[in-house]
Amino acid sequence: MxxxxxxxxxxxxxxxxxxxxxxxxxxxxxxxxxxxxxxxxxxxxxxxxxxxxxxxxxxxxxxxxxxxxxxxxxxxxxxxxxxxxxxxxxxxxxxxxxxxxxxxxxxxxxxxxxxxxxxxxxxxxxxxxxVRFNDGGVTDPKEDPLAVTSDDEPRTKRAKREDIDVSFLAKPGRYEVHSASESRYEVDVLEETCSCPDTAERCKHRRRVEIEIEAKRVPRPDGKLPDA
Ligand SMILES: [Zn+2]
Ligand SMILES: [Zn+2]
Structure with a gap:
């Protein structure tokens, strides 16, 4: 019944x-x-x-x-x-x-x-x-720093999803960002700047660099290798 x-x-x-x-x-x-x-x-x-x-x-x-x-x-x-x-x-x-x-x-x-x-x-x-979406089955942000969650702002999503290479350029805190569109920009995490034309408060390149530092995938801003 x-x-x-x-x-x-x-x-x-x-x-x-x-x-x-x-x-x-x-x-x-x-x-x-x-x-x-x-x-x-x-x-x-x-x-x-x-x-x-x-x-x-x-x-x-x-x-x-x-x-x-x-x-x-x-x-x-x-x-x-x-x-x-x-x-x-x-x-x-x-x-x-x-x-x-x-x-x-x-x-x-x-x-x-x-x-x-x-x-x-x-x-x-x-x-x-x-709604939460996952890409390719990797859903836990703890396991994959580039996993997108629905809490992410649109720019953060782009920062995670786009094919962006980050490499340490010079201390303190300067990183080079190489995007899939073959553009190269310089991010300074201490000055909080990026050389790209995006006028947003935090462009996707800065977000991506911060994510990579946080995830210990690139050297720290002081140039030291990330703690293991
Ligand atoms: Zn239609
Ligand atoms: Zn940028």
Whole structure:
């Protein structure tokens, strides 16, 4: 016999959500298909409402969240309805909580990687919580200093995820940072400066250098080798 308590969860899900949960729905596609959402590159640069969505098939569509438009073919035939790319943007930026019924393991790993937002997940009491993602199965930050947690700020995530080489340059506290884009910058941890153009308080290079020092992967600022 079902108790009222065991059925209360189901009761909190409205019918439209159940309909959306069926296989092939655009919401499921938005959550599980491999897509990359980017908010600060190409045509989406310098516009808060514009996002570029890259699909695994190599197509790229511009989503405008202000006007509710997307360039994909489906949207052209279904104006007024939300396509999977628009849904994905809403989920990836945290603008819309990820439904409670979604299995975290089914979520595409690319979630939230290239946007300055944080996916949120709806919970039973109607609140939301931050969603934790892991990269390649290494989840414990104690074991891997570059493991990303949902508590990380967007810049810290980039500092961890991007292919950045840090090497000690000179004491005290000067490090050279070599990014995947072949750029070289100099970080001074004592002066708290970086030679990159990022005007943020702490750019990703400074964050990465601090992480590497903390993890004893590079010499300390005084030039000494890290304690074993
Ligand atoms: Zn679309
Ligand atoms: Zn920098």
């Amino acid at each position: 079902a108790t009222t308590e065991s059925s209360s969860d189901a009761g909190s899900i409205d019918e439209s959500e159940i309909a959306e949960a069926s296989p092939n729905s655009r919401t499921v596609s938005a959550l599980t298909e491999v897509m990359t959402v980017m908010d600060s590159v190409g045509r989406a640069r310098n516009a808060d409402d514009l996002f570029l969505v890259n699909s695994s098939s190599g197509s790229e569509y511009l989503v405008d969240t202000r006007t509710g438009s997307c360039e994909c073919p489906w949207k052209q035939y279904n104006p007024g309805k939300e396509c999977k790319h628009e849904k994905r943007v809403a989920f990836a930026t945290g603008e819309r909580p990820i439904p409670q019924w979604v299995d975290d393991k089914a979520l595409d790993d690319q979630f939230g990687m290239h946007v300055d937002g944080e996916p949120r997940k709806a919970v039973a009491d109607g609140g939301v919580m931050q």
